[in-house]
Amino acid sequence: MKPVLENISNYLQDSSFYAYSYTTTSFDFKWHFHPEYELTFIVKGNGHRLIGNSHQEFSDNDFVLIGPNIPHTWVGKTKGKKVFEAIVIQFTSELVEKILGFKESKQMNALFESSNYGIAFNEDQPNEIKNILYDIINEKGIDKVLKLISLLNKLTHSKSSTISTTLYKYQINKKIETRINKVCLYLENNFSKKITLKEIADLVYMSESNFCKFFKKSTGNTFSDYLNELRINEVCKLLIHSDETIKNIAYNCGFESLSYFNRVFAIKKSTTPSKYKTHHSNKY
Known part of the structure; x- marks a missing residue:
C-alpha cells in the first residue's frame, strides 16, 4: 500500500515542531507518511489504525509514537452527535539529533530506534499524559521544547510495545x-x-x-x-x-x-x- 507524502514543513514556520489538537466526526482513511516523528494521542475515538504492516483496533487513550516515513492512518466514525478528538505532535529528525546530542539523553536512543516500527504506549495514567500534551500545545518559547523533551524522557521509561513488524521507507508515487x-x-x-x-x-x-x-x-x-x-x-x-x-x-x-x-x-x-x-x- 503506497501512501502520500504529507508536507508538515508548511506548518512549522518558526517552530521546532508542530503540536495541535482537533475534533472530528470521523477519522477518514488517509494513508500517508512524512519525514517527521509523530506522537498521536486519541483523547476520544475508536476504530482501527494502520501503521506499517499493522492493522489494530484503537479506542480512547490510544497513544503511539511513529518514526520518520512510516505510513499510517486512523479510521473510525462517530454515531449521532458524538465527536472524536486527537492530539498530535510532529517533530523533525534535526530536533531529535539535538536532543540526543546530550550525554544525558543516551537512554532515549532506544526509544527513537524502536519508533521506526511504531510504538504503542500502555499508560497507567492516561489523563496525566493528556494534560502534558495539552500543556505542550499551549506553551510558548523554549518552555514548549523543554516540555516535549520531558515527555519523551518519560516515555523512555513507559510500558510499550512495537507495532509494525516490517521497517518501511517510502518515496512518493x-x-x-x-x-x-x-x-x-x-x-x-x-x-x-x-x-x-x-x-x-x-x-x-x-x-x-x-x-x-x-x-x-x-x-x-x-x-x-x-x-x-x-x-x-x-x-x-x-x-x-x-x-x-x-x-x-x-x-x-x-x-x-x-x-x-x-x-x-x-x-x-x-x-x-x-x-x-x-x-x-x-x-x-
Missing part, C-alpha cells in the same frame, strides 16, 4: 497513492458486502494477478487477509455491543460461510467468537 487510497476507501465503505477480487481489481484498472502482486508487495499482506481484518474488527465490536447472534453478525460483516468465519476468527483472535463475546462483554 502519485499514481500508486491514488490507486491504493481508492481501493482502501472502497473497502472501508463496503466490507460488509460481497467483494470479489475482480471487482476490486477493476476499480483501479488492473488485472487480478497484477493487483494481488501490487497489494502484497505494498502492504506485506494479501488482499483477502486485509479484507478479513476489516471484517473481524467490525465483528468484535458487534459481539460486545450487539444482541445479534454470532451467525448473523458474521453474515452481516461480509462472511458468507460460518465455518470460514470461525477459522479466520480463531487465527486473528486466538479464541472462538463465543469466548471472545463472553470475556469482553463482562467488561462493559
